[in-house]
Amino acid sequence: MLRSVPRLLTLFDVPHCVGVHRLISCPITGSEKRFSVLRVQSAMTDPDLGLYQPPAAVRGMTILERDAFTQTLKVPAIRLPTRVLNRLVKSLKKVALHRPGLKRVVDDDQGNETDAEHRLLLLDPQSVKSAESLGPEEAAALKALGVEPEIRHYQLKLTYENLKSEEVLRAVLPEGQDVTSGFSRVGHIAHMNLRDHQLPYKNLIGQVILDKNPGVTCVVNKTNTIDSTYRNFQMEVLAGENNMVAKVKENGVSYEFDFSRVYWNPRLSTEHERVVSLLRRGDVVFDVFAGVGPFSVLAARRGCSVFANDLNPESYKWLQHNAKLNKVESKVTTFNLDGREFIRGPLREHLPDLIKSSGSSTAIHVIMNLPALALDFLDAFRGLLRGETDRGPDEGFLPRLHVYGFSKEDEPERDVLERAELGLGTSLKERCEVHLVRNVAPNKEMMCVSFSLPRDVLYGEDMVVEEGCSEEPSPKRLKHEETQ
Numbered sequence: 001m002l003r004s005v006p007r008l009l010t011l012f013d014v015p016h017c018v019g020v021h022r023l024i025s026c027p028i029t030g031s032e033k034r035f036s037v038l039r040v041q042s043a044m045t046d047p048d049l050g051l052y053q054p055p056a057a058v059r060g061m062t063i064l065e066r067d068a069f070t071q072t073l074k075v076p077a078i079r080l081p082t083r084v085l086n087r088l089v090k091s092l093k094k095v096a097l098h099r100p101g102l103k104r105v106v107d108d109d110q111g112n113e114t115d116a117e118h119r120l121l122l123l124d125p126q127s128v129k130s131a132e133s134l135g136p137e138e139a140a141a142l143k144a145l146g147v148e149p150e151i152r153h154y155q156l157k158l159t160y161e162n163l164k165s166e167e168v169l170r171a172v173l174p175e176g177q178d179v180t181s182g183f184s185r186v187g188h189i190a191h192m193n194l195r196d197h198q199l200p201y202k203n204l205i206g207q208v209i210l211d212k213n214p215g216v217t218c219v220v221n222k223t224n225t226i227d228s229t230y231r232n233f234q235m236e237v238l239a240g241e242n243n244m245v246a247k248v249k250e251n252g253v254s255y256e257f258d259f260s261r262v263y264w265n266p267r268l269s270t271e272h273e274r275v276v277s278l279l280r281r282g283d284v285v286f287d288v289f290a291g292v293g294p295f296s297v298l299a300a301r302r303g304c305s306v307f308a309n310d311l312n313p314e315s316y317k318w319l320q321h322n323a324k325l326n327k328v329e330s331k332v333t334t335f336n337l338d339g340r341e342f343i344r345g346p347l348r349e350h351l352p353d354l355i356k357s358s359g360s361s362t363a364i365h366v367i368m369n370l371p372a373l374a375l376d377f378l379d380a381f382r383g384l385l386r387g388e389t390d391r392g393p394d395e396g397f398l399p400r401l402h403v404y405g406f407s408k409e410d411e412p413e414r415d416v417l418e419r420a421e422l423g424l425g426t427s428l429k430e431r432c433e434v435h436l437v438r439n440v441a442p443n444k445e446m447m448c449v450s451f452s453l454p455r456d457v458l459y460g461e462d463m464v465v466e467e468g469c470s471e472e473p474s475p476k477r478l479k480h481e482e483t484q
Contacts, residue, residue, distance in 0.1 A: 054171030066160035076121040077154040091141035097122040165212040175355030192390040206238025257318040289370040290317040300328035309342040364399040371404040378423030412445040
């Protein structure tokens, strides 16, 4: 459900007092005339300016005053006969003026009278400066219907409702500063990461985002990084209702959760689908850091048996809720444990029988999606089945792990592979796959290392370091519950 504010768009301005070549036009009578007929090519715009030139009074505004953004300016318009209007509007759509809430077709007013036989189509001044600047497709469409191109100037009133969010923010924030206002869409919530120079304008920014994005009823800003035990972050409401319970749909699955108390990243939808597409009906999945269930519930819907765990009690609650919401609670067994405890407990308990019964038709997958720490948990697999009978390569299939990690190195594939090998205490050369998930930030990549757990690691000597080395401490109270 991700939705981001588009990159800043630049349209060209049409101030008639700056950089406009001399125009030859028909005489205009009457003080209320709104257009003039152009007969020769003329520069409608200065290419260095934007269509909207905000009033100086809005610069530095911290409380949104919508009326202050109103401005009247000139744009080109083409005069079209009403009998072929619909056909020509379609043919000229590439050069038409596109603005939020703006009618592109307007009356052809002659003084106090309206010409019922003609209408005006407003054009983009960046694309059209005169009849001669129409493209070959547009010119051919006009000629085919016997219409001579007649370009006019039209006095257009732009209001706050016709402006894009980038234009409003560019007008308000200090000149020369970054005004990009990207956000993640999580249900009805727009989640922003404002920079320091934007914070004095945070409430105005929030209101603009609220105004310009239908369906958004709450705008929040992250106030710190995700460094807590439970992987959630503090946030403040910038505009709209203080309702943090989001309802989202991803890959055909519905999820509900309190966005302020759990971890959810809408940018991982493709990765959830990619990994689950590797699974087959009847496979068994251990989701070590399940969150609210984006891997687990999707896998259960595919027909897998899932053991899903998360340390955060709030995530654990919504994990159970989402399994029931999607009617897969019989397929999902949930745990509220530290990741290391889950590996050494429930996973260790079920693994011998699963390996014995697995074969060409079923497989075991372990998903470890905690990219800040997951690679540090791999040592928990060292000697995990020490003392158990090693059934050999022909008598069962070993678990396949999908482990996530962040990397800031120049060679992120090599970096995460080396860290995985360090945790396991063995080489994965030529027996693993490394997948780039996404670019998180400049010089920071999210990677996924997938491999079958080496037999020498699983059945070898116990080389696990002391407990407590991870940054995910065990909670005081542990719960194990199969959802009903």
